[in-house]
Amino acid sequence: xxxxxxxxxxxxxxxxxxxxxxxxxxxxxxxxxxxxxxxxxxxxxxxxxxxxxxxxxxxxxxxxxxxxxxxxxxxxxxxxxxxxxxxxxxxxxxxxxxxxxxxxxxxxxxxxxxxxxxxxxxxxxxxxxxxxxxxxxxxxxxxxxxxxxxxxxxxxxxxxxxxxxxxxxxxxxxxxxxxxxxxxxxxxxxxxxxxxxxxxxxxxxxxxxxxxxxxxxxxxxxxxxxxxxxxxxxxxxxxxxxxxxxxxxxxxxxxxxxxxxxxxxxxxxxxxxxxxxxxxxxxxxxxxxxxxxx
Numbered sequence: 001x002x003x004x005x006x007x008x009x010x011x012x013x014x015x016x017x018x019x020x021x022x023x024x025x026x027x028x029x030x031x032x033x034x035x036x037x038x039x040x041x042x043x044x045x046x047x048x049x050x051x052x053x054x055x056x057x058x059x060x061x062x063x064x065x066x067x068x069x070x071x072x073x074x075x076x077x078x079x080x081x082x083x084x085x086x087x088x089x090x091x092x093x094x095x096x097x098x099x100x101x102x103x104x105x106x107x108x109x110x111x112x113x114x115x116x117x118x119x120x121x122x123x124x125x126x127x128x129x130x131x132x133x134x135x136x137x138x139x140x141x142x143x144x145x146x147x148x149x150x151x152x153x154x155x156x157x158x159x160x161x162x163x164x165x166x167x168x169x170x171x172x173x174x175x176x177x178x179x180x181x182x183x184x185x186x187x188x189x190x191x192x193x194x195x196x197x198x199x200x201x202x203x204x205x206x207x208x209x210x211x212x213x214x215x216x217x218x219x220x221x222x223x224x225x226x227x228x229x230x231x232x233x234x235x236x237x238x239x240x241x242x243x244x245x246x247x248x249x250x251x252x253x254x255x256x257x258x259x260x261x262x263x264x265x266x267x268x269x270x271x272x273x274x275x276x277x278x279x280x281x282x283x284x285x286x287x288x289x290x291x292x293x294x
Contacts, residue, residue, distance in 0.1 A: 003096075003202045006051060007031040008039065009059030013067075013154035014100075017191035018057065027195065034060065038078070041085035048089045055096040055201060057194060058086060065102060065126060066152045067159035076129040083133050087140035096201055097141050098194060101148045103182060103214070105131045108258025113218070115264040116148075116210050124256025134210070143208055145197055149190055150183035150214025150263050151224075153279075155290040162290065164225065165232055171239040178222040178245035182261030183214030186282030196274050207271055212263040215279030231283045235291040 005022075009015040010031030019029055030051060035043050039060055048056075061079045064071045083099070090097040104127035105120035122128045137144050153161050167174055193213045200207060219227075225243040232238060248259045268274045 001027045001199070001202050003054035003198070005029045005198065006053035006056045007059065008034070008056065009062050012059060012062045013156045013159065014062045014152070014187050014190055015059045017154075017187045018059070018194055021188070021191045021195050025195075027198075029057070039082045039086075040078075041081060044082060044086050045089060048086075048093055048095065052093050053095055055098065055198060056086075056090060057098045057198070058083065059100065062100065063156070063159070065100070065130065066149070067154065067156060069163070071126055073125055076125060080129055080133055080136070084136040084140065087137045087144070090143070091141040094143065097137065097144045098197060099133070099137050099144060099146050101130050101134050101146050101210075102127070103148060103150055103258060103261040103263055104256075105134065105148065106258050106261070108180075108260040110260055113262040113264035114212070114260075116212055116267050123258060127256065127258075138210075143206075145201070145208060146210040147194065147197070148210065148212050148263065150185045150261065152185050152187060152190055153282075153286060154187035155286055155293055157290075157293075161228065161286070164228065165238075165290065168229060168232070168238045168240040169236075174225065174240045174243040175246040175251075176221040176225045176243040177248045177251050178220050180221055180248045180251075180257070180259050180261070181218050182221075182258075183216070183218050183263055183276075184224050184279040185213070185215040186279060186286050188285065189215060189277050189279070189282055192277075193268070193274055197272060200272055211268040211271070212265050213268050213274065214263040214265060214276065215282070216276035217278060217280070218262040219279075227280060227283060228287070231287050232291075234284075235287060 007029040107121040122131045
């Protein structure tokens with residue numbers, strides 16, 4: 001790797017997966033610790049003035065965007081301002097910016113998978129913030145790759161998977177939508193995709209733009225929950241053996257979660273040669289890490 005790589009967010013689950021995967025191929029990231037008050041336009045300006053990497057992967061807000069149950073409007077607004085400044089700095093220093101986004105930019109009203117050509121109509125605060133962030137990145141930094149991911153799964157105890165497994169330890173009804181669809185995407189697979197993109201950008205291929213990536217085989221939260229419980233049963237005796245079906249409209253997050261979150265991944269395949277991997281194959285190592293760390 002000729003490019004010098006910087007990673008914001010090296011301490012979260014996706015950042016850790018990317019560092020792990022990079023180390024296997026002797027690809028190193030400069031991963032600065034975030035300041036105590038978080039990244040701000042001022043300290044980002046200082047950081048990039050000091051280091052000037054060739055490419056920057058911004059996973060600084062990964063947990064809030066992909067794993068947190070909810071995020072305040074004020075917190076999202078601060079993150080928007082920080083990413084807007086980051087994009088301006090990357091353009092100024094001619095740094096390639098790799099920026100994650102999400103299926104949440106869509107409203108879920110389509111019957112078929114969303115492609116990069118579909119117009120985003122975000123539902124909730126997070127989706128709306130992500131859509132504004134995408135637009136500010138495109139406007140400020142032409143040398144960017146925006147990666148929209150599907151349902152990301154990681155081993156963090158307070159992430160989506162961790163909350164689900166914690167509830168499964170209590171004898172209670174575990175309700176999951178059976179009429180909502182999306183692509184589960186284990187965090188190791190997302191890291192593989194980011195690294196593959198970086199390797200091709202290292203060959204000076206100007207493949208800027210927006211791309212979708214999500215695990216192979218769309219499914220429902222109900223079927224995903226059952227697959228997780230089956231695999232988790234290899235590690236621990238759980239009180240809940242099977243989830244209970246519930247309609248999307250009855251779910252507490254129905255107003256902000258798209259009913260159809262399925263992403264079409266043809267563009268990333270044709271441009272980068274990145275093939276979607278089956279999410280089911282990623283569950284065993286993911287749950288193994290979850291129970292070892294937990």
